[in-house]
Amino acid sequence: MSVPVYGYVALSGLLFLIGAIGVLVRRNVLVILMCVELMLNAANLALLAFGSAHQSLDGQVTVLMVMAVAAAEVAVGLALIVTLFRHQGATDVDEVSLLKG
Amino acid sequence: MFELILFVVFAVVALAAAIGVVAQRNVLYSALLLVLNFICLAALYVLMNAQFVAVAQIIVYAGAVMVLFLFTVMLLPGKRIEVAGRRLPGQTPLAILLALALGAVLLLLLGGSLVALGRPAHPAITVGNVQALAEVLFTRYIWAFEATGVLLLVAVAGVVHLLRSGPRPGAPR
Structure with a gap:
């Protein structure tokens, strides 16, 4: 007996929600980036679930593209965090308030 | 039946790891729990018969991305443990409100897509x-x-x- 599609889709929605909550409540910029990764993975899970339900490979190809974009995003994001730390000495998003009036 | 048991086990572990990433105060533990979440998702991809994507998930996320995260966590000096309190005024109630709104939108959209999907409710093996x-x-x-x-x-x-x-x-x- 195989797993119904709505199981995967429900799991994907829950993971996306947890990631979004993390982005909203956490203040460490590294953890915020990790939560964005959680959300991307949740989207990947939904893409694969719907793709296999439609018996189509387009979902899997899209997931591969998302993975490449996520890898590039992590590299650039971490470089930005290191640069931020060099300039401000902070990894807490509330301490970076240079543009605050 | 066996597949269903595997799905439940990996789904529960993935959810627990995701909650741990958000709830854990130590950044290093968050990163390690994120690896656990990625590996569970790779197992679910195998269950969906997407083997190549599962292998790519292990190599790209559990390998490359996590090495980047762990190196950054360990090389940045300074505090790794977030201090409780000291938030923006009204951040927590606003976060709860926005999360509820997002949950409602997700339920609407994903539920709608599932209803529109209709008959082929089981992932194909082919x-x-x-x-x-x-x-x-x-x-x-x-x-x-x-x-x-x-x-x-x-x-x-x-x-x-x-x-x-x-x-x-x-x-x-």
Whole structure:
């Protein structure tokens, strides 16, 4: 007996929600980036679930593209965090308030 | 039946790990729980008969991305443990409100798509071998594939420039 599609889709929605909550409540910029990764993975899970339900490979190809974009995003994001730390000495998003009036 | 048991086990572990990433105060533990979440998702991809994507998930996320995260966590000096309290005024109630709104929207959208999906409610076993995936990737999606390569090159060049042009750690600010 195989797993119904709505199981995967429900799991994907829950993971996306947890990631979004993390982005909203956490203040460490590294953890915020990790939560964005959680959300991307949740989207990947939904893409694969719907793709296999439609018996189509387009979902899997899209997931591969998302993975490449996520890898590039992590590299650039971490470089930005290191640069931020060099300039401000902070990894807490509330301490970076240079543009605050 | 066996597949269903595997799905439940991996789904529960993935959810617990995701909650741990958000709830854990130590950044290092968050990163390690994120690896656990990625590995559970890879197992679920195998259950969906997407073997190549599962292997790519292990290599790209659990390998490359996590090495980047862990190196950054360990190389940045300073506190790794978030201090409780000291939030923006009204951040927590606002976060709860926005999360509830997002949950409602997700329920509406995903539920709607599932209803529109209708009959084929079980993932097919036929799709998912690497040969078929490669055929689609290198014919219909060849331009997207090439553009991804260019994107990765640009990202590498940007990161190298960003990290070389900043002030040296010992230099006065």
